[in-house]
Amino acid sequence: MTATPHPTPETGGRGGRGGGPMKVDPRDRAQLEIAPVPLRRVTALFRGFARPIGIVTAIIVATSVISMAQPFLVREVVDVAIPQQDVRLLLLAVGGMLAVAATTQLLGVVQTWMSTGVGQRVMHRLRTDLFAHLQRQSLGFFTRTRAGEVQSRLTNDINGMQGVITTTATSIASNLTTAVATSVAMVALSWRLSLLSLLVIPPAVWMTRRVALIRREVTARQQARRADLNVQIEEGLSVSGVRLSKTLGAGRRHAERFSTTSEELVDLELRSQLAGRWRMATMQVIFSAIPALIYLVAGLPATSGGMTIGTLIAFTTLQAGIFRPLMGLLNVGAQWVSSMALFSRVFEYLDLVPDVAAPVAPVSLDPQQVRGEVRLEDVSFRYAADAPLALDSVSAVVPAGGSLALVGHTGSGKSTLASLVARLHDPTSGRVTVDGVDLRDLDPEVLVRIVGVVSQETYLVHASIRENLLLAAPDAGEVDLWRALGAAQVADLVASLPEGLDTVVGARGHRFSGGEQQRIAIARTILRDPRVLVLDEATSALDNDTERAVQKALDELVRGRTTITIAHRLSTVESADEIAVLDHGRVVERGSHEELLATGGRFAALAGTAVLGSQVTGAGVTGSDGARTAYATV
Structure with missing residues (x-):
């Protein structure tokens, strides 16, 4: 499907002028x-x-x-x-x-x-x-x-x-x-003058339509150029567009392209105004001829029929007014x-x-009474009917209060699996359950109170920090908001701002750094207080020091909750009850951190890619304290 903006009927349709055909x-x-x-x-x-x-x-x-x-x-x-x-x-x-x-x-x-x-x-x-x-x-x-x-x-x-x-x-x-x-x-x-009007009005209407259709063609091109101009304004003057322009040095090229489009609009406007001028002149002659002919008929003894001056004035008034409704x-x-x-x-x-449809008869489940056991039962998933399987017969059990870490290369299916737990998608086959209830049988409003998500793609609406937090818990009080910010290690930052909680975050949160945006998003999830947590690269945008602080807050948050974690850093996943290694949508290894290292398989190879004391892109990094932080490559 494609979108083509429709003008309103007041403008006479696409490419038209008001009043034109x-x-x-x-x-x-x-x-x-x-x-x-x-x-x-x-x-x-x-x-x-x-x-x-x-x-x-x-x-x-x-x-x-x-x-x-x-x-x-x-x-x-x-x-x-x-x-x-x-x-x-x-x-x-x-x-x-x-x-x-x-x-x-x-x-x-x-x-x-x-x-x-x-x-x-x-x-x-x-x-x-x-x-x-x-x-x-x-x-x-x-x-x-x-x-x-x-x-x-x-x-x-x-x-x-x-x-x-x-x-x-x-x-x-x-x-x-x-x-x-x-x-x-x-x-x-006057029936006589009415017959005369019937002869003169049709060519006048036809001529008017011809002129308007000629202008329509030019005006349609004008609309296309104006659309191009709007796109260039959006691309060149939005926050992301300005950032891209400045970093690529494309400002002059954008300005030249804008100038070219604007010059085309000048030319089209001139053509629009001049289009059909000779036809318009002919039409004006016809319009002038109509009352002249009426006066002629009314003045000749053979055709006047004893018409009075008042009748003539009244008739010409009516005749002039019938053109608009006919058009x-x-x-x-x-x-x-x-x-x-x-x-x-x-x-x-x-x-x-x-x-992902809401159930017709949802299962009654009190979020406060949910234990949080998550089961994936022979789950397969593909994004389209003709697409390859993104997940292939995956089964796993995360006990209530337990934790599962997912690792694997890019495209292995980690984020897809996490999205099924949040029911952003439904399995193509198999099922995902919480406390034995299929997610497809839960009311969406209940599900979002049970499963909370913090992803690597943080999104903050263009509103205040307070409004962003209240999206998760509309009834939360001031104390609750500050407690959540404190747990996410961002309370001091917010308190230092002149407007505090009422500080506007800007478009997509651009007023704050990536790490600060992530911590505000974590505070928002803390307010939701879900029984099941999905952490999809939740600390990926944070530096080492900030990550340790946030990870400490997350460690407190996940205590007693069921947690499914996707992460690069080995330190993030090594404490999980179970680690599942995915490859091309299938679980190829599973076990605790120690068990997987001992087997010397895929996980051990991923963990061993970090080199002690050196900077390795995409494999390992040396923290400020000199300790190695390994990555499970995604």
Whole structure:
């Protein structure tokens, strides 16, 4: 699936200008062929809003009918009140004009308020439903989906649908009633001039569409260049982009590329403004000819039919006003396809079945009563149907309060195995249990209270330290927060900050070093107080001194809890009750640290890659105290 941002209908569709005719976009047709939208599903969104929709429809019709009184009042003023000096009629007619204007404007405000209210409530419900549904998708969904796709569906498409509901639907109804009412009024004033309008209006409408379509092609290219400009701004001025630019010395190249794109926009804007100028000039001549022909017909004795000046003024007013609603009605087909494509894209995501689905009838399990025994029973896993097995028939038991360390080369399946324990994925075959209960039978809200994860990829939201910590325990008090920070060896740092817990961490935590971010994340997990811990390179971003301090805190945290650890450093895994060595998704060795060293197998080879007293990249490092710290190569 790919994301293509949809403009709102107010802009006249992709590449259009407000008021210009729309052309059906082939991408919209393709989207509807892939995921057609039943009309009943769209109308179901408005269930419960029948009364306000009925009122809005009535207001639209009333506004169109009332506004038709204006030209007839003008005729009375010009033909009767002024020539006959009838002051009473003049005052009534002028008062009627003011009343018509005030009434239609008041009705317009009420219509906008009600239609926008309905649209906003429907979009709020749809937006929140989609957000909640996407959060239930598995991690695999987000790794498969192109970056920006989810955001596009949730923002651009939803916003476009809001325009459909609040603007397009009402404009179609308004244009239809206005065109019908105006046509009826024109015929009532003069059927002869109405026939003349039928001959002149079609070529004027056709010419207008031609000019707009010419501009559309240029404007579509403008939109593409503006999209490129936005991408360059995002890539060049984000925190990560600026860092990359400065470290690679690419600032000048980025500026030159930005300048080139901006110059292309200047050229396209000139072409857009000049496009179809001769057609526009021809159209203006036609527009000028319409009232001239009407005056000619009205002035000739053979065709005037005794037409009064007031009737002529009223008719020309109506004739000038019918062009806009006719153009709006000509856009209905394209608007319909564009609108249905928006609904299709959103419904397509709402219909996604989560790879890791919540159970229909979850097993009741009190997180406070969980002992924490973890079992992997003949677990196999592959990331896609045609992908090789990432895990192959893995079985293991971690007793309640026990610890299992996972080591192995890159791609051996360590992180995959840990992700199954946190139920970021479900096994392709086999099962993972806690206290004998299959994780697939647990409510997700219960599972996250049982299993806590600290990974090597620390993520802090762009908020304060306090808000980041409260994500794990919304009801935690000040004392709890400081206790967790103290256990993670980061309380002194936070206390030294001018704003303390209310310090904003910055985008993705960039205000703090990698080690500081990791310790805040560890404090967040400490607050969760889970019975089962998954430590996936939890200390990988820390220097030796900080690692020792955090490891001490983790040693206190894991006491009495079931722990599954993935780590580079031998010192991190040597105290585990059992160590499992993985290779290409299979457990090739298991046992305690001493047992595995004694057998002289794969683990012993990994542990022996460190060279005493030397700096070996990826194999070993000498700590500040001169003691060797060995790595189990990942």
